Amino acid sequence: MIGKLKGLIDSYGEDYVILDVGGVGYQVHCAGRTLQALPSPGGAAVLSIETYVREDAIKLFGFRSDHEREWFRLLQTVQGVGAKVALAVLGTLPPTDLANAIALRDKAAVARTPGVGPKVAERIVSELKDKAPGFADVDPAVVQLSGAIDNNRAPRPVTDAISALVNLGYGQPPAAAAIAAASRSAGESAETAQLIRLGLKELSK
Numbered sequence: 001m002i003g004k005l006k007g008l009i010d011s012y013g014e015d016y017v018i019l020d021v022g023g024v025g026y027q028v029h030c031a032g033r034t035l036q037a038l039p040s041p042g043g044a045a046v047l048s049i050e051t052y053v054r055e056d057a058i059k060l061f062g063f064r065s066d067h068e069r070e071w072f073r074l075l076q077t078v079q080g081v082g083a084k085v086a087l088a089v090l091g092t093l094p095p096t097d098l099a100n101a102i103a104l105r106d107k108a109a110v111a112r113t114p115g116v117g118p119k120v121a122e123r124i125v126s127e128l129k130d131k132a133p134g135f136a137d138v139d140p141a142v143v144q145l146s147g148a149i150d151n152n153r154a155p156r157p158v159t160d161a162i163s164a165l166v167n168l169g170y171g172q173p174p175a176a177a178a179i180a181a182a183s184r185s186a187g188e189s190a191e192t193a194q195l196i197r198l199g200l201k202e203l204s205k
Helices: 032-037 066-075 083-092 095-103 118-128 140-150 156-167 172-186 192-203
Strands: 004-012 016-021 024-029 044-053 058-063
Touching: 004 024, 016 044, 024 058, 032 083, 044 066, 058 066, 058 083, 066 083, 066 095, 066 118, 083 095, 095 118, 156 172, 156 192, 172 192
Parallel strands: none
Antiparallel strands: 004 016, 004 044, 016 024, 044 058
């Protein structure tokens, strides 16, 4: 099994790069975001590799880090997500953004991936929600609040305040983060209007 390749960029294809390693050209399939980050032909590059061995072919997938490769593996544990879809997701969302989106139950962010519809995005968020927080860089309180909202367990003033901010044009994740911060400072007994006011202050910082 090949786990890493270090060599010189030989040429590019539509969804792959030929990496020259000691005179041997390896065809490595990469997400568009990864290909854009690699140097011009002749430049040096290092890629973490996931090797797929099948009866009729050996296919290599390349990533800028082991962390990104781990997400490629994780995504494929979701029903209906194969290598092509996993690569497309990572081409749309860097690993940290993907972890944040899953932790915050932001299905819309995942669904921005070409070829990923609402149902697949829902499965990715649902099936990986327990694994994402460890990779995310968002406030654990926001993750907890997003989970409570998703499971209809959040207090009514909190959900109403988030809904009000969303109606004002703010995205669901930043609105949830602002209201989580507002709820912390105002306490559990805070009313919707107070949470909205504090939430807006958070968003204006």
